[in-house]
Amino acid sequence: xxxxxLSLLFGIVCNLFVIEAKNSLVSDFVVSREENPKNTxxxxxxxxxxxFNVNDEIRKGEMPRSxxxxxxxxxxxxxxxxxxxxxxxxxxxxxxxxWEQRIKLCxxxxxxxxxxxxxxxxxxxxxxxxxxxxxxxxxxxxRLCQQNDMYVILRPGPYVCAEWEMxxxxxxxxxxxxxxxxxxxxxxxxxxxxxEQEVARQVGGLTIQNGGPIIMVQVENEYxxxxxxxxxxxxxxxxxxxxxxxxxxxxxxxxxNFTKNALPDxxxxxxxxxxxxxDQQFAGLKKLRPDSPLMCSEFWSGWFDKWGANHETRPAxxxxxxIDEMLxxxxxxxxxxxxxxxxxxxWAGANSPGxxxxxxxxxxxxxxxxxxxxxxxxxALRKTLGKYMNGEKQTKxxxxxxxxxxxAFQFTEVAPLFANLPISKKDKNIRTMEEYDQGFGTILYRxxxxxxxxxxxxxxxxxxxxxxxxxxxxYIGKLDRRNGEKQLTLPACPKGAxxxxxxxxxxxxxxxxxxxxxxxxxxxxxxxxxxxxxxxxCDLKNWEVFNIEDSYEFYKKMKxxxxxxxxxxxxxxxxxxxxxxFQVKKPGDTFLNFETWGKGLVYVNGxxxxxxxxxxxxxxxxxxGCWLKKGENEILVFDIIGPKDAKSxxxxxxxxxxxxxxxxxxxRKKGENLNLSNESPVFSGCFKSGNxxxxxxxxxxxxxxxxxxxxxxAQDGKELACIAEMHVLTENGERLSREPWIVTYADSExxxxxxxxxxxIFDLQESTYWSTVAGIDYPHxxxxxxxxxxxxxxxxxxxxxxxxxxxxxxxxxxxxxxxPFKL
Numbered sequence: 001x002x003x004x005x006l007s008l009l010f011g012i013v014c015n016l017f018v019i020e021a022k023n024s025l026v027s028d029f030v031v032s033r034e035e036n037p038k039n040t041x042x043x044x045x046x047x048x049x050x051x052f053n054v055n056d057e058i059r060k061g062e063m064p065r066s067x068x069x070x071x072x073x074x075x076x077x078x079x080x081x082x083x084x085x086x087x088x089x090x091x092x093x094x095x096x097x098x099w100e101q102r103i104k105l106c107x108x109x110x111x112x113x114x115x116x117x118x119x120x121x122x123x124x125x126x127x128x129x130x131x132x133x134x135x136x137x138x139x140x141x142x143r144l145c146q147q148n149d150m151y152v153i154l155r156p157g158p159y160v161c162a163e164w165e166m167x168x169x170x171x172x173x174x175x176x177x178x179x180x181x182x183x184x185x186x187x188x189x190x191x192x193x194x195x196e197q198e199v200a201r202q203v204g205g206l207t208i209q210n211g212g213p214i215i216m217v218q219v220e221n222e223y224x225x226x227x228x229x230x231x232x233x234x235x236x237x238x239x240x241x242x243x244x245x246x247x248x249x250x251x252x253x254x255x256x257n258f259t260k261n262a263l264p265d266x267x268x269x270x271x272x273x274x275x276x277x278x279d280q281q282f283a284g285l286k287k288l289r290p291d292s293p294l295m296c297s298e299f300w301s302g303w304f305d306k307w308g309a310n311h312e313t314r315p316a317x318x319x320x321x322x323i324d325e326m327l328x329x330x331x332x333x334x335x336x337x338x339x340x341x342x343x344x345x346x347w348a349g350a351n352s353p354g355x356x357x358x359x360x361x362x363x364x365x366x367x368x369x370x371x372x373x374x375x376x377x378x379x380a381l382r383k384t385l386g387k388y389m390n391g392e393k394q395t396k397x398x399x400x401x402x403x404x405x406x407x408a409f410q411f412t413e414v415a416p417l418f419a420n421l422p423i424s425k426k427d428k429n430i431r432t433m434e435e436y437d438q439g440f441g442t443i444l445y446r447x448x449x450x451x452x453x454x455x456x457x458x459x460x461x462x463x464x465x466x467x468x469x470x471x472x473x474x475y476i477g478k479l480d481r482r483n484g485e486k487q488l489t490l491p492a493c494p495k496g497a498x499x500x501x502x503x504x505x506x507x508x509x510x511x512x513x514x515x516x517x518x519x520x521x522x523x524x525x526x527x528x529x530x531x532x533x534x535x536x537x538c539d540l541k542n543w544e545v546f547n548i549e550d551s552y553e554f555y556k557k558m559k560x561x562x563x564x565x566x567x568x569x570x571x572x573x574x575x576x577x578x579x580x581x582f583q584v585k586k587p588g589d590t591f592l593n594f595e596t597w598g599k600g601l602v603y604v605n606g607x608x609x610x611x612x613x614x615x616x617x618x619x620x621x622x623x624x625g626c627w628l629k630k631g632e633n634e635i636l637v638f639d640i641i642g643p644k645d646a647k648s649x650x651x652x653x654x655x656x657x658x659x660x661x662x663x664x665x666x667x668r669k670k671g672e673n674l675n676l677s678n679e680s681p682v683f684s685g686c687f688k689s690g691n692x693x694x695x696x697x698x699x700x701x702x703x704x705x706x707x708x709x710x711x712x713x714a715q716d717g718k719e720l721a722c723i724a725e726m727h728v729l730t731e732n733g734e735r736l737s738r739e740p741w742i743v744t745y746a747d748s749e750x751x752x753x754x755x756x757x758x759x760x761i762f763d764l765q766e767s768t769y770w771s772t773v774a775g776i777d778y779p780h781x782x783x784x785x786x787x788x789x790x791x792x793x794x795x796x797x798x799x800x801x802x803x804x805x806x807x808x809x810x811x812x813x814x815x816x817x818x819x820p821f822k823l
């Protein structure tokens with residue numbers, strides 16, 4: 001009896017030690033398991049900053065293991081090998097009444113796990129104000145997964161990317177001007193800890209150790225694409241471990257950068273897209289951890305759409321081939337996205353370099369469409385996954401939610417924007433939205449102009465994101481951040497004329513260093529005029545500011561008038577809020593058509609549907625049938641431009657690929673031809689064949705602002721040229737920031753039905769690429785304006801990730817000049 005008591009006491013003490021070790025803020029924590037026929041030995045090693053190592057061995061008998069763990073070369077579920085077949089879908093992007101139908105669709109594919117992000121800005125809209133109710137009920141979604149026999153991989157950030165506003169970070173962080181996002185900034189870490197505590201309060205009890213469905217929790221997200229700081233990643237790991245306890249933690253990154261921030265005590269997974277050379281993607285990981293289970297934690301099934309660009313698609317055959325290969329090799333995966341859903345309201349993000357805002361639809365060309373319909377991709381994937389069910393049968397595909405058409409209806413009421421402004425604030429200097437405690441919507445800056453006798457140049461530094469300029473109520477022009485527009489000409493006007501700058505905020509940048517993305521006018525407004533023949537530039541001051549929050553409550557309180565009565569006063573296109581009702585005989589999913597509208601946001605029965613913009617490619621908004629009522633339904637459209645025709649109708653299918661291009665998708669004007677006959681290359685060389693990054697060092701440093709890569713031929717001898725990514729190295733050998741880069745010329749770009757323009761060379765995405773048009777022979781050239789003069793020492797080049805490396809360049813020349821190349 002005494003021996004039994006001592007054994008129990010010893011076990012309790014050891015377990016308490018292990019728990020304390022896990023909950024302490026340590027730099028490294030390693031768990032390994034050694035087995036022999038009689039005993040299993042769990043070895044816990046805690047490595048403190050003073051490098052003092054403590055080993056504690058807990059011997060157990062032949063008690064069967066339960067739960068989820070990392071085994072040798074495989075995951076183990078209840079002690080048995082387990083391959084994760086995860087479907088990524090996001091509960092906030094799906095109407096709550098449809099959650100279970102979407103989960104069942106994933107289950108019917110042959111998936112066994114749901115992978116999901118937790119969006120910080122959705123759940124904490126204001127500091128300390130948390131919302132996990134209704135549409136945001138994370139715990140209810142996880143329990144629903146478990147009820148449908150699906151495990152859960154939880155990705156609680158704090159940063160998630162996901163083409164979501166600011167990558168999931170809340171806008172109010174920007175009110176602290178000196179904050180360092182995603183770094184070991186004390187305030188940022190403090191707020192992360194508060195949020196993760198609340199997430200754990202909601203679902204910490206739903207880990208598999210507690211009988212719940214959560215088998216793994218992610219630490220941060222693709223941090224190697226943002227920076228290099230094991231200190232920061234360790235802080236996030238410790239927060240997650242403290243709040244979620246003894247659950248498997250992992251971190252994901254790309255094959256090219258996963259070692260930058262890889263922590264020894266975490267599981268490492270790799271993200272890549274369809275068509276990738278899978279063996280090459282995992283080669284580095286297998287070399288460093290030959291016994292680790294392999295997992296592609298984001299296998300990209302398609303891609304996201306941006307305003308003013310083509311609708312993105314990816315071949316089903318590439319997706320199927322990749323999943324088939326991974327499963328045949330025992331590799332786990334999560335299909336991003338299996339079902340994309342919708343960026344309701346103002347939640348769509350934006351990408352950089354430059355500014356490329358995402359559309360409302362997050363269809364993603366996924367196997368399950370935005371509205372929950374099965375696609376040809378779905379059925380092809382289901383057939384392939386059917387081969388890997390280990391004797392089990394795939395569940396029945398659930399019934400589809402039917403779509404309905406709604407007859408065309410006309411809007412008859414409008415609340416003109418300028419007649420419905422809120423109470424203003426007075427300010428000497430320009431300030432951003434965030435400084436006025438405004439997170440989303442539109443902001444109007446108003447001031448008085450000096451006399452302009454002929455014309456003047458107005459410079460807005462910078463308008464984030466779409467500015468319209470009015471003088472005495474008359475529309476003068478627009479400044480579109482996507483196009484880098486900052487200046488326009490003002491006409492002659494008397495002293496005291498009213499200048500209005502109306503700025504609409506679109507989604508904050510969600511990827512890369514540019515996520516610290518302020519809205520409104522971010523610096524100042526300058527006016528350049530001639531006074532008595534002398535040029536003079538003044539910084540405009542003394543502003544009246546109107547904060548127009550994006551909310552149903554604000555729009556609903558506007559004063560509406562018959563549209564017909566205001567046409568003579570305001571003209572054909574009236575900026576403002578439009579209201580109508582429409583009749584529904586039997587509620588069902590539909591797609592409201594906004595082809596004749598300008599730019600703005602839409603609410604139906606109080607639900608925020610998302611953004612519209614006449615440029616496309618998206619022209620309809622998805623309206624779930626569960627948000628409609630039999631009989632009369634209300635619709636509000638806040639349009640900052642005004643419609644050409646205030647009407648709409650409900651279609652039974654979406655319009656996602658109808659582009660009305662205002663900005664050319666290519667970078668070569670008619671008649672332009674790059675002339676390199678009198679130029680001398682700074683380097684001539686030959687790229688190696690195969691996948692992966694290659695670095696080229698120049699013979700000596702060169703100085704310039706414009707760099708030209710001339711490709712002379714291809715590795716396969718064909719005419720196609722492709723580049724996935726390119727970096728330029730500075731005099732100290734570091735990568736030059738690509739934020740200010742602009743393509744000034746490309747001889748050929750494939751943009752007819754895809755987005756393979758030359759700016760894909762520096763879009764921070766290794767799976768997208770510049771491609772020339774098939775049938776056009778070498779040589780091929782691209783010229784990039786680096787934004788300023790630099791001393792350069794080399795380049796880094798990444799070809800496409802497919803095993804055959806189509807379009808891989810062989811011989812090339814590099815030219816560098818301080819001034820533009822002759823065209």
